[in-house]
Amino acid sequence: MELPKNTLINKITRIRHVYHEGKKVPITIEYAYVPDHIAPRIIQHNLEERSLFEILSEEYNHQPDREEQKLEIVYANEKEEKMLNVDNMTALVLKRGLTFDRQGDVIQYIHAIMNKDWVSFYEEDPVIARKTREVLYAL
Numbered sequence: 001m002e003l004p005k006n007t008l009i010n011k012i013t014r015i016r017h018v019y020h021e022g023k024k025v026p027i028t029i030e031y032a033y034v035p036d037h038i039a040p041r042i043i044q045h046n047l048e049e050r051s052l053f054e055i056l057s058e059e060y061n062h063q064p065d066r067e068e069q070k071l072e073i074v075y076a077n078e079k080e081e082k083m084l085n086v087d088n089m090t091a092l093v094l095k096r097g098l099t100f101d102r103q104g105d106v107i108q109y110i111h112a113i114m115n116k117d118w119v120s121f122y123e124e125d126p127v128i129a130r131k132t133r134e135v136l137y138a139l
Helices: 052-060 078-084 126-138
Strands: 009-020 023-035 064-075 091-101 106-115
Touching: 023 052, 023 078, 052 064, 052 106, 064 106, 078 106
Parallel strands: none
Antiparallel strands: 009 023, 023 106, 064 091, 091 106
């Protein structure tokens, strides 16, 4: 994140879970870094009951508008093994990215480690989607 030196940053760490076969399963370790000038005292909000984006939008008037993300495969270190309940050197998905508000300000830097067994990707290109619909409806 390109911020001036000595900028205060709030670090929010969360473990994301799903319920699978009656058990709570950890699937993601998420680190969100929010500049303090964007959301002062954000850590005083209940981040277990409300989403970060909801708080940024409703309490600080910073509506998330777009994201830039980079994904890569990494291997579990000792800490991630324990937190995600995976074996040593299990392949994981690392997501790093920036979230921008409507004014173009960076409102979040995200660093997430995800269990690959619970990750799927979907991105729709509007031009390709339109052309696909045209072809399908022409049949």
